Amino acid sequence: xxxxxxxxxxxxxxxxxxxxxxxxxxxxxxxxxxxxxxxxxxxxxxxxxxxxxxxxxxxxxxxxxxxxxxxxxxxxxxxxxxxxxxxxxxxxxxxxxxxxxxxxxxxxxxxxxxxxxxxxxxxxxxxxxxxxxxxxxxxxxxxxxxxxxxxxxxxxxxxxxx
Amino acid sequence: xxxxxxxxxxxxxxxxxxxxxxxxxxxxxxxxxxxxxxxxxxxxxxxxxxxxxxxxxxxxxxxxxxxxxxxxxxxxxxxxxxxxxxxxxxxxxxxxxxxxxxxxxxxxxxxxxxxxxxxxxxxxxxxxxxxxxxxxxxxxxxxxxxxxxxxxxxxxxxxxxxxxxxxxxxxxxxxxxxxxxxxxxxx
Numbered sequence: 001x002x003x004x005x006x007x008x009x010x011x012x013x014x015x016x017x018x019x020x021x022x023x024x025x026x027x028x029x030x031x032x033x034x035x036x037x038x039x040x041x042x043x044x045x046x047x048x049x050x051x052x053x054x055x056x057x058x059x060x061x062x063x064x065x066x067x068x069x070x071x072x073x074x075x076x077x078x079x080x081x082x083x084x085x086x087x088x089x090x091x092x093x094x095x096x097x098x099x100x101x102x103x104x105x106x107x108x109x110x111x112x113x114x115x116x117x118x119x120x121x122x123x124x125x126x127x128x129x130x131x132x133x134x135x136x137x138x139x140x141x142x143x144x145x146x147x148x149x150x151x152x153x154x155x156x157x158x159x160x161x162x
Numbered sequence: 163x164x165x166x167x168x169x170x171x172x173x174x175x176x177x178x179x180x181x182x183x184x185x186x187x188x189x190x191x192x193x194x195x196x197x198x199x200x201x202x203x204x205x206x207x208x209x210x211x212x213x214x215x216x217x218x219x220x221x222x223x224x225x226x227x228x229x230x231x232x233x234x235x236x237x238x239x240x241x242x243x244x245x246x247x248x249x250x251x252x253x254x255x256x257x258x259x260x261x262x263x264x265x266x267x268x269x270x271x272x273x274x275x276x277x278x279x280x281x282x283x284x285x286x287x288x289x290x291x292x293x294x295x296x297x298x299x300x301x302x303x304x305x306x307x308x309x310x311x312x313x314x315x316x317x318x319x320x321x322x323x324x325x326x327x328x329x330x331x332x333x334x335x336x337x338x339x340x341x342x343x344x345x346x347x348x349x
Contacts, residue, residue, distance in 0.1 A: 062309060068293055068295050069295060072296075088201075090201070090305060091201065091309075092307075
């Protein structure tokens with residue numbers, strides 16, 4: 001009985017406690033559409049202090065500043081791309097959690113596929129060689145000797161005649 | 163063919179070990195992977211005009227950074243690495259013109275900090291401690307791409323940023339990076 005109550009209490013607590021948002025209510029824009037865009041954008045922008053958190057998740061002072069500025073840019077009529085560019089101009093591509101596809105990031109984007117190709121090549125070569133050696137070593141599938149070929153031809157001839 | 167493929171995993175292992183030792187060694191010499199190269203290098207300083215921190219010393223605006231090589235140092239009284247760096251800045255004044263920007267601090271505390279530790283700056287501006295989206299003066303740090311303090315920017319005679327130091331200067335940084343560049347820019 002006590003265990004059941006305790007379990008219920010734990011479940012209740014887990015449900016009642018929401019996630020702790022970094023975004024403070026006083027930062028939010030009144031226009032829910034703009035605020036929604038700001039939230040989406042800030043999920044893809046890196047907090048330069050904590051480096052592996054987005055500014056949407058981070059409690060750092062700088063993240064707060066960037067959130068406020070981002071919202072101000074949107075209010076001033078910037079498109080999403082313009083608002084992002086504003087930060088990229090100051091902090092570089094590093095501020096984007098998803099690096100852009102360009103010459104300096106080719107290795108990053110295409111590297112995994114190159115490794116996959118190399119791996120597939122090695123696997124293909126390995127299996128091809130293994131089949132070839134298996135055929136050579138197995139008497140059951142080895143090519144016919146000359147005598148065997150002759151005997152086979154004779155048998156087939158007989159078959160045709162009868 | 164067979165024989166050397168057996169040794170392949172071991173070879174890969176040693177290549178990786180070599181790579182890690184190389185990276186660790188670079189870190190030992192100050193090449194930290196968490197230091198982000200600035201996009202502001204080789205760009206003109208952003209436009210700004212900051213009020214003075216002290217009554218008897220000028221504030222700082224972007225046009226002040228033209229005409230001579232200048233080191234712009236962002237600092238704050240609450241910043242411990244800044245304190246560590248400060249004695250070095252006190253000695254740097256003869257070699258390069260040094261100006262300061264107080265970052266996210268109150269004027270009172272910044273003044274007390276300089277009274278205690280010395281004031282090596284030729285000019286001192288202060289950024290409002292809280293960011294106000296309507297006030298460009300509060301955004302100067304972000305316009306410079308500052309991520310924290312201390313950070314320093316070396317600006318050439320044309321007002322173009324040529325070097326950024328993230329974190330405190332060490333005596334080695336000053337000797338091997340800053341001063342040679344200052345000499346080159348002064349030519």
